Amino acid sequence: MKFFLRTALLLLLPCLVYAQANYQPGFIVKTNGDTLRGVINYRENDNTPRIIEFKNSTSDRSVTQFGANDLKAFTINNTEVFISYRGKLSLNKNILTSLPSYVDTTNIQDTVFLKTLVKGVNVSLYSQSDAIKTRYFVAEKDNLPVELGYYPRMRETTVLPGALYKGQLMDLLKKYTSVTNTDDLLKDVTYDDQKLIGVVNIINHQQSQTLQKGKVYWRLFAGAAVSRVSTTVDGENFPFTGAPADVEYRPVLSVGFDLLKNPLIQHVFFRTELSFYTIKPSYSVPVVISGPDQMKVYTFRQTNISITPQLIYNVYDKPGLKFFIGAGARLNYSVYTDNKVTYTNVDPQLAVSYNKEKPYDLESFWFSFPVSAGVNIARRVEASFSYMQNTAFTTYTGFSIGSQMMNVGVKYFIKSR
Incomplete structure (x- = not known):
């Protein structure tokens, strides 16, 4: 009995002593191009981080905070990549329970991190989530990201999709592929990670190797x-x-x-x-x-x-x-x-x-x-x-x-x- 109790206490003690943190190996790229390797505190959150905590090593007591204005990009475990984006963010709601009755095109100018979902030879796909919604962006080769438009609204009991992103994706399909049935291809493409990743992979003639949000x-x-x-x-x-x-x-x-x-x-x-x-x-x-x-x-x-x-x-x-x-x-x-x-x-x-x-x-x-x-x-x-x-x-x-x-x-x- 004493053996089991002592073992339990030994296992539980560190849980009570240490504060929650999740420092993972990674590197940051500053706005001047300097690259610093260290560890980044990567917390589990449905929202894209606005600030990251960086240390030179896990034993380092000094923590430095960086925002999207301070960095060009940061990478965690050579798997998850975030880039800095300065531009327009749409503010309309796109969740069924919060849809307006009109086309809400309000936006703000902001600087945020975008999470890389696909890094492609022709087109890259990014996402950004906050308390309002999740947004998706595409960037052709080395061009700046552009938000994929999605402006659903309610008309009485009917949802009008306002899926402008399908037109944006259709233009990219026609530009980089020989696909002719683009209407059929995009018919069931919803505004979410997996569907958009599938289309972008077709545009790039490749399979995604990145972690997908929503995938288990x-x-x-x-x-x-x-x-x-x-x-x-x-x-x-x-x-x-x-x-x-x-x-x-x-x-x-x-x-x-x-x-x-x-x-x-x-x-x-x-x-x-x-x-x-x-x-x-x-x-x-x-x-x-x-x-x-x-x-x-x-x-x-x-x-x-x-x-x-x-x-x-x-x-x-x-x-x-x-x-x-x-x-x-x-x-x-x-x-x-x-x-x-x-x-x-x-x-x-x-x-x-x-x-x-x-x-x-x-x-x-x-x-x-x-x-x-x-x-x-x-x-x-x-x-x-x-x-x-x-x-x-x-x-x-x-x-x-x-x-x-x-x-x-x-x-x-x-x-x-």
Whole structure:
């Protein structure tokens, strides 16, 4: 018990000590052309950053902030590229619940960062998101980006699309490709990352190698753990009430996958885990009948397969080292064998023992709610501690049988995409 508690405290302590940050390797290009390599604090946010925090190294205590007026561009992990843009930003709403009844062409002049979605030989595609909406921009070769126009509006109960961006894309298709059915090609192209990326890739005669907003990334893992399982009986109407808890140390095997919105950030992600373990509790109490003393022993073997959807949050995040906490709901499917009460004479020279088969109904399906904490090292190995409070797998009103679990284990990430 002390070992598990100490392990849990060691895993949780860094989570409480360090503030949330996510410094990733990258570089910045200043307006004068100077390039500085270091680490950039890249936070998970649906909005495009207006300010970035830069350090020369993860150990550097000095943090410098840069805005779009200060930089030409910055790159994170050689994967995500942002450029500085100075020009018009449209202000009309394009979300169905907020559409105006007129064509709103209001705009402002601003300097912001644009996220590179596609860097193409003919046309590049960028996005910029703020509290108003997400905007998309295209730039031909070395020309300045131009916003793709989208001005939907309401007329009574009908949405008028105002999809000017389709005309802009049609002009680019005609200029750089031999596509003739441009109307059919653009008919179902909506104003979002994946559809626009698809059209721009056709214009560039290429496949995109960039991270796509809205796309879900996944990684697979396999794991093993040692579990301390304490199975208890409780209730006034149960013959074995008072018997000490049965404590076993059992191996737990697991496989699963993580779904990540952005693999570079990983602050919050969804995990599904399939695990397997077995236990064989035993409870003994003495009985006295008209004859000699007897012992009655209740035993069962539970083989458990569980699936656990979890939400994981990295409370401390640096390149190569992450501390996380998590919580979820576990659906358990259990198969029971050797479910019996055995009556045995204390004096072995007297009559042999006899069994009563399946004296109690144990539930095949039952729910539990585990919590976890741990550390991820170099994105490949994870060490963790998890706890499941005592949870019954019986439905009797007068007594219950249930288990408490504490696991210490490791996981290895075997594939990602």
